[in-house]
Amino acid sequence: MDFLRPAGWEEALAAKAEHPTAVPIAGGTDIMVEINFDHRRPEYLLDLNRITELSEWEVGEESVRLGASVPYTRIMENLRTELPGLALASHTVASPQIRNRGGVGGNLGTASPAGDAHPALLAAGAEVEVESVRGTRLIPIDEFYTGVKRNALAPDELIRAVHIRKADGPQQYSKVGTRNAMVIAVCAFGIALHPETRTVRTGIGSAAPTPVRAEAAEEFLNAALAEGGFWDSGKIITPSIAKQFAELASGACNPIDDVRGTARYRRHAVGIMARRTLGWTWEQYRGSGRTLEGAA
Amino acid sequence: MRVNFTVNGRRQEADDVWEGESLLYVLRERLGLPGSKNACEQGECGSCTVRLDGVPVCSCLVAAGQVEGREVVTVEGLADFAKQRAEHSGHGGACATGACGGTSLQDARSWTAKGTDSQTGEGTELSPIQQAFIDAGAVQCGFCTPGLLVAADELLEHNASPTDADIREALSGNLCRCTGYEKILDAVRLAAARQGEAV
Amino acid sequence: MALNPRVAAVPAGTPTKVTQGSQTKGGIGESTLRPDGTLKVTGEFAYSSDMWHEDMLWGQTLRSTVAHAEIRSIDVSEAVAMPGVYAVLTYDDLPAEMKNYGLEIQDTPVLAHGKVRHHGEPVALVAADHPETARRAAARIRIDYAELPLITDEASATAPDAVLVHENRDDHHIGHVPHPNIVHRQPIVRGDVAEARKRADVIVEGEYVFGMQDQAFLGPESGLAVPAEDGGVDLYVATQWLHSDLRQIAPVLGLPAEKVRMTLSGVGGAFGGREDLSMQIHACLLALRTGKPVKIVYNRFESFFGHVHRHPAKLHYEHGATRDGKLTHLKCRIVLDGGAYASASPAVVGNAASLSVGPYVVDDVDIEAIALYSNNPPCGAMRGFGAVQACFAYEAQMDKLAAALGMDPVELRQLNAMEQGTIMPTGQPVDSPAPVAELLRRVKSRPLPPERQWEVAGGEADVRALPGGLSNTTHGEGVVRGVGYAVGIKNVGFSEGFDDYSTARVRMEVVGGEPVATVHTAMAEVGQGGVTVHAQIARTELGVTQVTIHPADTQVGSAGSTSASRQTYVTGGAVKNSCELVREKVLEIGRRKFGSYHPAWATAELLLEGGKVVTDGGEVLSDLVDVLEDEAVEVEAEWRHRPTEAFDLRTGQGNGHVQYSFAAHRAVVEVDTELGLVKVVELACAQDVGKALNPLSVVGQIQGGTTQGLGVAVMEEIIVDPKTAKVRNPSFTDYLIPTILDTPTIPVDVLELADEHAPYGLRGIGEAPTLSSTPAVLAAIRDATGLELNRTPVRPEHLTGT
Structure with a gap:
């Protein structure tokens, strides 16, 4: 095993080009577990800790350009207004110690369906900025996850940042685990209201081979809200709409039975979370000038 | 490979480090600092918690090579670290009004153990949180204690009067199997109350 | 922080004496603080995984990847050839006639012999100069397994054509079990259930399942074995019972017990999971083979295979009661899965059976408890064993019964609650509150x-x-x-006729002008605070403020296990007893020296308090310093609680508990x-x-x-x-x-x-x-x-x- 310590981003890209098998390590919260437990012995470890720009973010007009290594703790503390869904998701990540080290780049790089950030990114709308010596490209989040623990990165590419749309409406995030803290998701659900476009987007974690959006549920809800004039009236969403949205969200799952939970439970729980988080976000939307921050 | 970094204020150099080694391993097996504990090595227990450039992290999940040039504080250096903090920043941060939601000194003491006969390491200067862990009976087997101390000390550094919910959240990454956590809560309340009284 | 260069003749982290002194009285009944508290909050307390020795090697265990299989071949050649590897051991390398160990039944192979019986069973050992080298070498050992049919529950264990988990059993339970895949069976029959059942106005039944729990102590199994010049070995380890370990280790090493010297290292929790051996024999074997100190530290993954778990159980219960809520009878059958090796299964069966009624008065019972051999992970001791599983079931039954009777569940329990004088289903009277x-x-x-x-x-x-x-x-x-x-x-x-004793060596002498007591036992301090209590007892009994707790080792007699809620009772009792004997000797010296100066030396009840000899009336007769001068008084004595009896194998009757x-x-x-x-x-x-x-x-x-x-x-x-x-x-x-x-x-x-x-x-x-x-x-x-x-x-x- 070789330990590569690039001092800057260009050097890191060059190293990745030269050693496409190199495994990037930033927070280390995934890769070090695999090394400690003898599950993986990469040829090269590519340390990204010294590349300061990866731990920085810029708040733009439309979106936040979030460096791949910005720790979850920073997101919770500093980006609750711009990225409320992701801030809530960040708060559910593992433990305070892990949140101090881990960042969204790690979740995306590992692309585990259980990664906590994914549903929030899917719901908010995001693009992953990846770069290699060949150049930079932006991958829409909907095209990023390609299979179980697989993503759209080329072997020579590194994740530089994520461009996440700033919230234009309330966002929520829920995750089921069998412990009240420090737990891997049995399943998770993210929702974002986008009043500007009068659309709702969602994200589901740990209930399919990849993180997915509940597209049928979104389409149904978008149509129902438009038809009923809900965006203008701010009326309470009728229980039947909420129920159908929840059922369709359940239906978007393609889960498995494993030690953390049954497939049936995952489908069921995603439906409950979909109904509840829709209720919470809609309540926030109905009140004018109410905070966009999550409750946690 | 060789790794140079600062541990508890001292420059250290570790040689022949295998690239897959964790900071925890280097501290324990190469630098003679076994205070940080190896309970799970997967970031699920907090027993190996250290401060890395001031931030509490699981040292089992930091690759040794990543600490090059950085500063680490372990439980072995916690008393000095707390002392320097008190001297330099005058930190104590007590809430002037006494209405900050923390436990009052009187409340915190209502359960205090009588008799103070822990004489081992007499003359050892302890940080307030270390002393509070002993006094409150928060130590049983003690394996989780180093990580909890580092995490709790950091909590009190930025939140001098934590509520119980704050304490629980801040320590939710540190497992303890012996105590049922009640006496750990007592210890943090006691340290906070003493810290408030001292200012 | 001073960094020790860690050049050591004795291993770094070797336990040293812990001195506890006090300005206050600090006797029993006070919440004195832990003598090891300061060391534990400063990170200086040496746990077994913290041990270090110059030139030490790292041991690694290769474990089976399948649960039940014949081992056709083991090829270690690639592993042996790796640079940095000092030894690779398999069953064929075991040095002595004895190749098994076990708490009660020696059915557990030190290394698998021809067959593995559960997932994660140790098959081979490696010693190397770095843990990663040892891991890589272990990964290169080739084992050819031919899988065998699995025994996973009662039905598969007792099926007519069931494969036997252990062929040729010759243990003392085989004569009374209905099937060789049953470790032990304990029935308890008392009264006449058939008759009593007729009196029941309400009968409730339930089938309960208790999952397999892990002790999950935070300090993983670990220790350091150091080969000695006399051909023996010094072992520093975290355990619950040094002498029980020693009894199992020495025969497998082919060494007399006195050549295996054990010292208790810091123990990161136990909860029953350290009653059985884990890495002890393996580290000693590697140390004796290589002539170098060998450290073994399990990681969390291996720890789950390195110790036994709490028995999962299936429990079938039937309770009857009269309309007014009085229990008429109880029938129950408790099936515990002991996994591949016996461990503490027999005792778990005894507890489950004898405590299956709970703290209630029931005169007519028909109880059966069994533990299976299976290919599941071995199960044994965990906090409350046997009683925990039963309590889950009988308490669910009490709620069910209360609901059926329309009674308040607490009132129903109180109505049937046992008291002092109640007769247990074993026929034993409850003779304390x-x-x-x-x-x-x-x-x-x-x-x-x-x-x-x-x-x-x-x-x-x-x-x-x-x-x-x-x-x-x-x-x-x-x-x-x-x-x-x-x-x-x-x-x-420890129940059922076990000779449950402890040993304490107490010494009293003047050090630095002050009387000091030293307490030396082999009690495993696993976090429970036994060391705190021993110092308190010594202060109360000997009237000193300074008490030194000697590290626990095998240089003193057995203290028994730190389990079964017994250490304060039994080793605390032994410390109290030895202190009393020391006190008698001190008073004898005092009488000899000063008896002629004051008649009270001969007539009064004398106590040691505040460093002085005083009469029960409070009159000071002498300073202890003057009595002892440069004499040291030392006593080592065994102490026992009241004896218990075995349960009858057919009726379960007997005064089994203390x-x-x-x-x-x-x-x-x-x-x-x-x-x-x-x-x-x-x-x-x-x-x-x-x-x-x-x-x-x-x-x-x-x-x-x-x-x-x-x-x-x-x-x-x-x-x-x-x-x-x-x-x-x-x-x-x-x-x-x-x-x-x-x-x-x-x-x-x-x-x-x-x-x-x-x-x-x-x-x-x-x-x-x-x-x-x-x-x-x-x-x-x-x-x-x-x-x-x-x-x-x-x-x-x-x-x-x-």
């Missing part, structure tokens, strides 16, 4: 915690106070509160009924401790035990795949234990009703709180949801029907 009804009264009379504590100003919800916690799953939706009660009974000490311990819990839970998530809001406990030698430590034990019971109620379970008998969740990612956010406030009400048979009237306390906490939480969840819930732990699937 048994305040079962009072304990229930105390937890019930406590005010309930306020409702909806998650509501904070501004209508927001503090998710930390809700089911799901930080995961933000509810802001109050679907949340229903429930309250449940349970009470339990646990035996204290003492009982009782605790009651009230659980208040809030359940998100839609998502099936549980928040335990409060878990109040009342326990009779006889006499609290150290009240702070007593409460700590009760809170810790309560939390382990909570864990197995709502999250903790080792999941074994029934198709492969392989463990599916050997990690702290998937074997979850409660965090501080899962643990509620645990108010504790301590009763002190003395047991006149025990030292100071004390009662063993460590296990009882682990019993009743689980059924109390389950009862509260049933109360909230209305579901039957016959298994623990409860998972979200069970609460949502998914």
